Amino acid sequence: MDNIYRPYLMTISDMTDEAPGVRTFKLNFSNEDEGRNFKFQTGQFGLYSVFGAGESTFCIASSPTREDYIECTFREAGRVTKALRELNIGDTLGFRGPYGNVFPIDKWEGKNLVFIAGGIALPPLRSVIWNCLDLRDKYKDVTIIYGAKTTEDLVYKHELKEWDARDDVNLVTTVDPGGETPEWNGKVGFVPTVVEEAAPESKDTIAIVCGPPIMIKFTLPALEKLGFKQDKVYTTLENRMKCGLGKCGRCNIGCTYVCKEGPVFTAEEVSKMPDEF
Numbered sequence: 001m002d003n004i005y006r007p008y009l010m011t012i013s014d015m016t017d018e019a020p021g022v023r024t025f026k027l028n029f030s031n032e033d034e035g036r037n038f039k040f041q042t043g044q045f046g047l048y049s050v051f052g053a054g055e056s057t058f059c060i061a062s063s064p065t066r067e068d069y070i071e072c073t074f075r076e077a078g079r080v081t082k083a084l085r086e087l088n089i090g091d092t093l094g095f096r097g098p099y100g101n102v103f104p105i106d107k108w109e110g111k112n113l114v115f116i117a118g119g120i121a122l123p124p125l126r127s128v129i130w131n132c133l134d135l136r137d138k139y140k141d142v143t144i145i146y147g148a149k150t151t152e153d154l155v156y157k158h159e160l161k162e163w164d165a166r167d168d169v170n171l172v173t174t175v176d177p178g179g180e181t182p183e184w185n186g187k188v189g190f191v192p193t194v195v196e197e198a199a200p201e202s203k204d205t206i207a208i209v210c211g212p213p214i215m216i217k218f219t220l221p222a223l224e225k226l227g228f229k230q231d232k233v234y235t236t237l238e239n240r241m242k243c244g245l246g247k248c249g250r251c252n253i254g255c256t257y258v259c260k261e262g263p264v265f266t267a268e269e270v271s272k273m274p275d276e277f
């Protein structure tokens with residue numbers, strides 16, 4: 001019988017330091033056949049393991065349109081992420097997945113898209129942003145609103161420049177008051193305020209929001225004021241996970257298993273979850 005917890009072996013083929021404590025790994029399948037057969041969809045996540053240290057959950061931060069490799073971006077938080085930072089190009093780690101549901105990008109065809117992210121929550125959005133940009137003709141206006149505490153904390157700085165230079169993307173970046181430098185020419189202010197100022201059109205528009213709970217808490221009402229209906233707003237939840245497969249009961253909110261039924265939910269679905277969440 002197959003062991004469902006057996007990870008793929010992945011080789012780190014590249015790494016990028018994005019921001020203090022935040023690193024991206026490009027991972028190739030050590031077994032090329034496994035790489036050729038591997039498929040995932042945007043929004044899904046995996047369990048990444050350092051042998052002898054344990055497993056951590058991260059989204060797949062690359063787009064499924066870029067085949068043969070996956071990327072993950074992680075912030076050093078504790079035991080496993082510290083061990084991950086000690087790995088180098090050429091080292092091997094484990095990956096189980098893909099797990100979870102997906103962003104329904106087929107349903108969004110013909111619509112405007114507004115991506116809103118805060119801090120380290122850009123990785124799950126980066127996957128779906130690139131997926132939609134690689135299929136650019138299928139969508140109307142694309143707006144990306146991204147904020148971090150300071151200019152240094154912005155992740156994917158090289159890709160922000162690339163998006164900014166495109167005529168078919170409207171990028172708005174912001175940092176918290178006090179987080180700017182003299183050279184900064186983005187906005188200064190918290191993400192929910194910047195969303196209200198940018199006032200994206202809500203008609204025929206899907207909003208995708210990822211960020212720390214406090215950002216989500218104030219961004220959802222801002223979107224509602226702009227006329228966004230809850231079923232047109234998507235987010236991802238990051239409850240602590242163990243198995244990723246709906247078996248251990250670690251990630252549930254009421255009777256919802258975030259690892260199986262999520263991590264992608266509409267704001268409407270989140271609003272029906274138990275109050276303590």
Ligand SMILES: Cc1cc2nc3c(=O)[nH]c(=O)nc-3n(C[C@H](O)[C@H](O)[C@H](O)COP(=O)(O)OP(=O)(O)OC[C@H]3O[C@@H](n4cnc5c(N)ncnc54)[C@H](O)[C@@H]3O)c2cc1C
Nearest residue numbers: 056057058059073074075077078079080081123238239240
């Ligand atoms: C679906 C999903 C996708 C995720 N995607 C990413 C990603 O792309 N990049 C990224 O950096 N992180 C992501 N996370 C969060 C990440 O899983 C944790 O930060 C990581 O597992 C910490 O592992 P660790 O062993 O280093 O920390 P631990 O030693 O386990 O914990 C260190 C500290 O972090 C806290 N912590 C650990 N996990 C979580 C969590 N899920 N929520 C809140 N606090 C937590 C612990 O309580 C503790 O205080 C994701 C989580 C989920 C569930």
Ligand code: FES
Nearest residue numbers: 242244248249259
């Ligand atoms: S992580 Fe085990 S049930 Fe969801």
